[in-house]
Structure formats: structure tokens, C-alpha cells
Amino acid sequence: MKANTPLKKKTQDKGYVQTTTLSKDDSYLSTPKGLGDTVAQFTHFLGADRVAEKLAKAMGKDDCGCNRRRKALNEMFPYTKETESIPPPVILENPPLKEDEIEGNYEILRPLNTSLEGIGPITLNIGTTLIIDKQHPLYNDIPHYYKNQIIKKL
Numbered sequence: 001m002k003a004n005t006p007l008k009k010k011t012q013d014k015g016y017v018q019t020t021t022l023s024k025d026d027s028y029l030s031t032p033k034g035l036g037d038t039v040a041q042f043t044h045f046l047g048a049d050r051v052a053e054k055l056a057k058a059m060g061k062d063d064c065g066c067n068r069r070r071k072a073l074n075e076m077f078p079y080t081k082e083t084e085s086i087p088p089p090v091i092l093e094n095p096p097l098k099e100d101e102i103e104g105n106y107e108i109l110r111p112l113n114t115s116l117e118g119i120g121p122i123t124l125n126i127g128t129t130l131i132i133d134k135q136h137p138l139y140n141d142i143p144h145y146y147k148n149q150i151i152k153k154l
Helices: 024-029 035-046 046-059 068-078 139-147
Strands: 005-009 015-019 104-108 112-116 119-125 129-132 151-153
Touching: 005 104, 035 068, 046 068, 068 119, 139 151
Parallel strands: none
Antiparallel strands: 005 015, 104 129, 104 151, 112 119
């Protein structure tokens, strides 16, 4: 809810819907920024904030201190931490290999589960060195593995 928008609230003592307008100080009623705003919403719902204001005025004080306590609780227990914006990690892809660059030695960077014709399913572990030539069963898959940083060329 934005400031200065009507807020409909059913009051228990009168049994009707009363429309009020939120001021800037009542912005905690729309989206709480911390524990203080949540406590203020709860006390507002119960009517305790109005009772506190009347008691403060009856005792000759201008303010009951609710806003000061609300702001202090918000600072101690915020719902979102204000931190430096950390950019998401950039995942770089290797440039595609050209046809004449595929042959060579490669190192496995991540476990690789594959199936080789005549052998069946195998797992190539991190650090394994592959010597790739045109007759190697993984020759056609090397560009994909290289581009996605599953292997690196030595």
C-alpha cells in the first residue's frame, strides 16, 4: 500500500468499516522494513498505539515514543540487509573449437559420464588426460565439452 492511499479497517468497538488515509509516518502499515514496523502494525491492529498516544497526552507529553522505538527496532532487526550490490558471477564459455583444433590433449575439469561404443557407460574423473585424434570415440563430442568448460586443452 502506498502512502496517502485509503486503508479500510474494521473497528471492533463500532463494528463498521472506517476509511483512513495513510500519512508518510504510517508507511510501516503497508510494507514492514523491520521488526519495529511489524510490532507497530500489531499494536495498530489492537488499538494500543491510540491508547498510548492518549495516555501520553494525558500525562502532558507530546509523544508516546512509539515511532522512536519502532525506528530503533527496525535498525536492530531489519528484514533486508543493506549490502553492497554484488554482481552475479559471469560464466564464460570457451570459444568454439575449429575443426583443425579438435585433435590434441585435454584434461577433464568436471566428472564426465558418457558412453563409448564397444565399451559402454564410463565416468571420466577430474584430472584425467584424454589424447584425442580423429579415431577417438569422443572426437565429435570434444567441441561441446570444451565450450562448456568440462574439459580444457593442454
